Amino acid sequence: MEVPILKQGAVLIATFQAALSDADLNQLRIGLVQQVVRFRSRAVIVDVTAMDVMDSFASRTLREISHMIRLRGAETVIVGIQPEVAFAMVQLGLTLEGVATALDLEEGLAYLNEKFKTTN
Amino acid sequence: MALNNQNVELGRSEAPSELLRELVAHLRQNRTQLREEWVVRITETRLLTAMTKEEIFAEATSVYDSYVEALETEAFEALQAYARNLSERIIPRGVETHEVVGIVLLLRDVLARSLFAKYQNDFKKLNRILDAYEPAANRIANTVAVGFVQERERVIRQQQEAIRELSTPVLQVRERLLILPIIGVIDPQRARQLTEQLLRGIRTNRAKVVVIDITGVAAMDVTVANHLVQTVEASRLLGATVIVTGLSPEIAQTLVTIGVDLGKMNTVGDLQGGIEQAERLLGYKVERLAEPR
Numbered sequence: 001m002e003v004p005i006l007k008q009g010a011v012l013i014a015t016f017q018a019a020l021s022d023a024d025l026n027q028l029r030i031g032l033v034q035q036v037v038r039f040r041s042r043a044v045i046v047d048v049t050a051m052d053v054m055d056s057f058a059s060r061t062l063r064e065i066s067h068m069i070r071l072r073g074a075e076t077v078i079v080g081i082q083p084e085v086a087f088a089m090v091q092l093g094l095t096l097e098g099v100a101t102a103l104d105l106e107e108g109l110a111y112l113n114e115k116f117k118t119t120n
Numbered sequence: 121m122a123l124n125n126q127n128v129e130l131g132r133s134e135a136p137s138e139l140l141r142e143l144v145a146h147l148r149q150n151r152t153q154l155r156e157e158w159v160v161r162i163t164e165t166r167l168l169t170a171m172t173k174e175e176i177f178a179e180a181t182s183v184y185d186s187y188v189e190a191l192e193t194e195a196f197e198a199l200q201a202y203a204r205n206l207s208e209r210i211i212p213r214g215v216e217t218h219e220v221v222g223i224v225l226l227l228r229d230v231l232a233r234s235l236f237a238k239y240q241n242d243f244k245k246l247n248r249i250l251d252a253y254e255p256a257a258n259r260i261a262n263t264v265a266v267g268f269v270q271e272r273e274r275v276i277r278q279q280q281e282a283i284r285e286l287s288t289p290v291l292q293v294r295e296r297l298l299i300l301p302i303i304g305v306i307d308p309q310r311a312r313q314l315t316e317q318l319l320r321g322i323r324t325n326r327a328k329v330v331v332i333d334i335t336g337v338a339a340m341d342v343t344v345a346n347h348l349v350q351t352v353e354a355s356r357l358l359g360a361t362v363i364v365t366g367l368s369p370e371i372a373q374t375l376v377t378i379g380v381d382l383g384k385m386n387t388v389g390d391l392q393g394g395i396e397q398a399e400r401l402l403g404y405k406v407e408r409l410a411e412p413r
Contacts, residue, residue: 078357079359081357083316083319083322083354083358085357086319086357086358087315087319087354089354089357090351091350095353095357095384096357097384101356102359103323103328108359
C-alpha cells in the first residue's frame with residue numbers, strides 16, 4: 001500500500017496507514033526526499049496516528065527520512081505517536097533524537113507556522 | 121492387597137460414621153485435658169508469639185470446638201467461616217502462615233496421640249479409628265490453612281488497591297501544562313503505571329509541557345531512574361516537553377551514575393521554578409497586579 005503525500009502550502013504531509021511493509025516505507029522515503037525539493041517545501045509532516053505498533057525498521061526509517069529531509073533543506077515533524085508506541089520505542093532505544101515531534105497534525109502545523117514566522 | 125481387603129471388610133462391619141461418632145465422644149470427654157495439652161505444645165514450639173497466653177487459650181478453645189464439630193458433622197462451612205474470621209483478627213497482629221498451619225497440625229498430633237493412648241491395646245480398632253480420623257483431620261487442616269491464606273491474599277489485594285488509588289494524579293494547572301507530583305517510594309510497577317497515566321494524560325489534555333515533581337521521592341534505584349528517563353523521552357515523542365523538579369542529591373547521584381544524557385533532561389531545582397519555566401515555554405507571563413492584602 002503506497003503512502004499518499006499531500007501538499008499543503010509549504011508543507012508536505014504523509015500519513016502512515018496501519019500496515020506498511022518495509023518496501024512501502026522505502027518508497028515513502030524516496031518519494032518524500034524527491035518531492036520536498038520539487039515542490040520547494042519547507043517542511044514535512046509524517047503522521048503516524050494510525051500505527052499502533054512501530055517496529056525498529058519503521059522507526060529507523062523515520063529517523064533516516066528526517067535526516068535526509070534536513071540535508072535537502074527542510075524540516076521534519078513526526079506527529080501522532082501513540083502513548084504505548086512512544087514508550088515501546090523508548091524502551092527499544094529508538095528515541096528519534098534530533099527529530100521534532102508533536103501531538104497531532106494540528107499541533108505539528110502550529111509548530112511549523114510558529115517556526116516559519118520567526119525565520120521569515 | 122491383603123491390607124486393602126481387610127479394610128473393606130472392616131468398613132462393612134463398622135461404618136466410618138460410627139467410628140467418627142465414637143471418636144467425637146472421646147474428644148468431647150477429654151476436652152479440657154486435650155485442649156490444655158495443645159496450648160502447652162503451642163507455647164513450647166513458640167508459635168503465636170504475637171498473642172498473649174490468655175488469648176491463645178481462648179482461641180484454642182474455640183478452634184478445638186469447631187474442630188470437633190467439623191469432625192462430627194463433616195460439614196466444613198462453619199469451620200471455613202470461623203477460619204476466615206480468625207484470620208481477620210490475627211493477620212493484623214502479624215501472625216504468619218506457618219504459625220496457623222503449625223497449630224492446626226499440632227492439634228492433629230495431640231488428638232492422634234490421645235487416640236493411640238486410648239486404643240493401644242486394640243490395634244485393629246486403632247487402625248480403623250485412624251482411618252476415619254485422618255482424612256477428616258487432613259481436610260480440616262487444609263480448610264483452615266486455605267482460609268488463612270485466602271484472607272491474607274485478600275488483605276494484600278486490598279492494600280495494593282489502596283496504594284494504587286493513592287498513586288499519583290496527573291493535574292492540569294494551566295491550559296496545556298500538566299503537573300505530576302510523585303510522593304513516596306517508586307517500585308517498577310508503580311513507575312510503569314505512572315508513565316502510562318502521564319502519557320495518556322498528555323494525549324487527553326493535549327499538554328505541551330509537563331512538570332514532574334519528585335521532591336517527595338527520597339531515592340530511586342537504577343531501574344526506576346532509567347524508567348524516569350524513558351518517560352521523559354516518550355513524552356517528547358508525543359510532542360511534550362518534560363521538566364523534572366525537586367531532584368534530591370541521592371537521585372542526582374543515581375542519574376549521574378547511570379550516565380543520563382543531560383541534554384535530554386530538563387531539570388529545575390524546585391516545583392515553583394519548574395512551573396515558572398513551563399509558563400515561559402508556553403508564552404505565559406504572570407504579573408502581580410497589586411500588593412497582597
